Amino acid sequence: MSQNALKIGREEKKTTFMQKVMEILPEGGNLNLCLTCGACSSGCPASGIEGMDPRKFLRMAALGLDEEVTKSGWVWCCTQCRRCVHVCPMNIDIPRLVYYARQSWPRDERPKGIRGSCDFALKTPGNSAMGAGSEDFKFVVEDVLEEVRETQPKFKDLQAPIDKEGAYYFLNQNSREPVTEPDEMVPLWKILHIVGADWTYSTQGWAAENYCMFLSDDEAWEKIVRNKVEAVEKLGCKVWLNTE
Amino acid sequence: MRKFNIKGNFEVKSIIQLYAQWIREGKLPVSSDWNKDLKIKFTVQDPCQLVRKSLGDPVAEDLRYVVKACVGEENFVDMYPNKSNNFCCGGGGGFLQATGFQDQRREFGKIKLRQILETGAKYCITPCHNCHSQIHDLSEYYDGGFHAVHLWTIICLSMGCLGENEREYLGDDLKEVGL
Numbered sequence: 001m002s003q004n005a006l007k008i009g010r011e012e013k014k015t016t017f018m019q020k021v022m023e024i025l026p027e028g029g030n031l032n033l034c035l036t037c038g039a040c041s042s043g044c045p046a047s048g049i050e051g052m053d054p055r056k057f058l059r060m061a062a063l064g065l066d067e068e069v070t071k072s073g074w075v076w077c078c079t080q081c082r083r084c085v086h087v088c089p090m091n092i093d094i095p096r097l098v099y100y101a102r103q104s105w106p107r108d109e110r111p112k113g114i115r116g117s118c119d120f121a122l123k124t125p126g127n128s129a130m131g132a133g134s135e136d137f138k139f140v141v142e143d144v145l146e147e148v149r150e151t152q153p154k155f156k157d158l159q160a161p162i163d164k165e166g167a168y169y170f171l172n173q174n175s176r177e178p179v180t181e182p183d184e185m186v187p188l189w190k191i192l193h194i195v196g197a198d199w200t201y202s203t204q205g206w207a208a209e210n211y212c213m214f215l216s217d218d219e220a221w222e223k224i225v226r227n228k229v230e231a232v233e234k235l236g237c238k239v240w241l242n243t244e
Numbered sequence: 245m246r247k248f249n250i251k252g253n254f255e256v257k258s259i260i261q262l263y264a265q266w267i268r269e270g271k272l273p274v275s276s277d278w279n280k281d282l283k284i285k286f287t288v289q290d291p292c293q294l295v296r297k298s299l300g301d302p303v304a305e306d307l308r309y310v311v312k313a314c315v316g317e318e319n320f321v322d323m324y325p326n327k328s329n330n331f332c333c334g335g336g337g338g339f340l341q342a343t344g345f346q347d348q349r350r351e352f353g354k355i356k357l358r359q360i361l362e363t364g365a366k367y368c369i370t371p372c373h374n375c376h377s378q379i380h381d382l383s384e385y386y387d388g389g390f391h392a393v394h395l396w397t398i399i400c401l402s403m404g405c406l407g408e409n410e411r412e413y414l415g416d417d418l419k420e421v422g423l
Contacts, residue, residue, distance in 0.1 A: 043331075045331055045332060045334060045352045045353070045354075045355045045356070046352055049348050049351055049352060050348065073345070073348075076338070076339070076342045076345055077339065077345060077348045077349075077352060078337060079292070079332045079334060079335070079336040079337030079339050079352070080336065080337040081292040081296065081297075081331075081332030081336060081337070082292065082296055082297055083292075083296065083329075083331065083332060086296055086328060086329070111338070111341070111342040111343045111344060111345065112343040112344075113338075113341035113342055113343040114338040114341045114342055114343075116341075117338075117341050129341075148407065151407075152407055154405060155405075170254070171259075174373045176373055176377075181412060183407075183409040183410050183412065184394060184396075184397075184410065184412065186407060186409075186410050187394070187396035187397055187399065187400040187406060187410050188259075188396045190400055190405055191263070191266075191272065191396060191399055191400065194271070194272060194273075194403070194405075195266045195271040195272055196271070197262075208373075209373070211338055211341060214337050214338030214341075215338065221247075221248075222247075222248045225245055225248060225250060226248070226250060229245065229250055229252045232252060232254050233252065233253055233254070237254055238254055238255065239254060239255045239256070239257050240252070240254055240255070240256045240257070241257050241258075241259055241262070242256070242257070242258050242259065243259050244258065244259070244260070244291060244293075244294060244371050244372040244373060
């Protein structure tokens with residue numbers, strides 16, 4: 001009994017997801033240099049979640065299993081912490097591959113919470129992912145400040161300037177404090193007061209967070225960064241200071 | 245900014261670097277005397293964004309310098325692995341906000357939970373908001389018995405100027421210290 005001979009040769013194949021990402025990334029993200037050693041997966045806290053791990057993700061992408069790779073819920077479980085790149089002998093950028101897999105999801109199918117945080121930030125001049133308006137931010141800061149000045153004699157001259165032109169430091173603030181636990185801002189102000197720092201908050205672009213980045217929405221991410229940069233420059237500050 | 249080719253006419257800094265600088269310069273008079281007899285143990289989480297993804301081990305060293313100055317060298321217990329090699333807590337990348345992925349996030353966090361428990365520390369200092377929320381949640385959900393605190397809380401505590409309303413994340417052992 002004879003078997004049909006197996007044909008070896010190149011079939012015309014469409015460009016795979018991984019190849020497309022390689023074209024975008026510097027050095028192609030080294031995505032085709034994998035030695036399959038597994039260092040990435042052994043040190044990844046997301047290994048095993050949703051039946052996936054970084055090595056498996058990359059190998060599946062290399063094999064052109066585009067659907068399975070891009071649609072896996074695991075892309076939302078990778079925190080883009082880059083520990084896999086840190087330990088990789090070939091410096092392979094798996095998190096960027098995950099980033100573009102996220103981007104391949106229709107925007108309205110990406111996780112609601114992240115999308116909502118990004119949309120809130122786009123809608124508010126302060127870019128607050130919790131949707132806090134700049135007037136509310138200002139009100140909370142001034143209200144908390146007044147209380148501290150009245151109740152803590154050591155800090156009767158405490159400052160929390162907003163939109164102070166020419167201040168040296170432009171300080172951002174995560175929305176969680178003004179919105180849910182405003183008293184947590186006070187220790188930070190005290191530290192700045194004690195060292196005599198010249199700083200300011202801003203009504204424009206004050207919020208520290210940026211969920212558009214995690215949503216893999218490049219356009220929105222850029223819009224938010226540009227708004228914040230403009231805010232720092234408008235006030236003529238020398239240092240954009242992150243609280244974390 | 246680099247991704248979008250935006251050039252700003254300013255520097256970008258983390259306040260962690262400044263805390264260390266200000267303590268070295270003597271501008272921030274922190275002291276660990278309050279913890280000499282109490283001997284309350286602290287560990288610290290390295291935020292991925294700050295350490296591995298941005299400023300590397302030098303800022304992780306700054307972070308430890310600040311923490312030790314505030315709580316006492318002998319009361320600081322590092323987790324393992326640490327600095328650039330530390331594990332992500334599981335709060336980043338939008339995971340905390342990703343609707344429908346709560347169980348996965350807590351599964352992810354088990355490594356961090358174990359790292360913290362192995363230090364035996366009562367407090368984990370979390371100088372990042374996502375880390376703070378995630379580690380706070382891990383302790384509550386898995387009954388870890390440790391507290392997640394912001395760094396500024398401990399700095400003010402160690403200068404004796406932490407107000408009564410600024411102690412939300414402190415346990416009973418520190419509610420009254422320096423009041």
